[in-house]
Amino acid sequence: DTGVSQNPRHKITKRGQNVTFRCDPISEHNRLYWYRQTLGQGPEFLTYFQNEAQLEKSRLLSDRFSAERPKGSFSTLEIQRTEQGDSAMYLCASSLGESGGRQETQYFGPGTRLLVL
């Protein structure tokens, strides 16, 4: 399968612990996105990379969140000192973006579901 993969698929952690999620995009895609989705809502944009450069961050991405994409391939999203409000589905998407991005198609992974107890 050459789609976007995310690991782990599920994570249960205690409040205050750190968690890290991994996203492997489609291999030739230069853009990678992270979204968060809570129950009953649509996904909310968190951050975006073009190759290894993080170009945009949402105000939703607090100081406890950090994302990296070393070498422009896979990406990791770390949440430090987790809070119960961080419980959500974390989605990764990748795309082969043209300039401007208005027509690009984003391909989503299955998501990592986080539960903070």
Added chain:
Amino acid sequence: DAKTTQPNSMESNEEEPVHLPCNHSTISGTDYIHWYRQLPSQGPEYVIHGLTSNVNNRMASLAIAEDRKSSTLILHRATLRDAAVYYCILRLNNNDMRFGAGTRLTVKP
């Protein structure tokens, strides 16, 4: 940011056409209209997109009003596998997508 308005839920019978509406009265001239859908326990998947003209692909058709203030996603023959949340999204000249709450489509056998 330009916003979209969709009904919370719709129902359809299997093998009948489904018309999913979306209002986007604040759309600007360069905003593309994209539709994605999210099946249960999966990430969203692309359905179709357009700018001004109606568009067809193997999954669906997109009818865009002449003033571009609304659009309709058309599934020509709904199947049980089309039960999902459908999102209408305006793509601004930037790189993120702003999802609303979408329309939950139920398909009855």
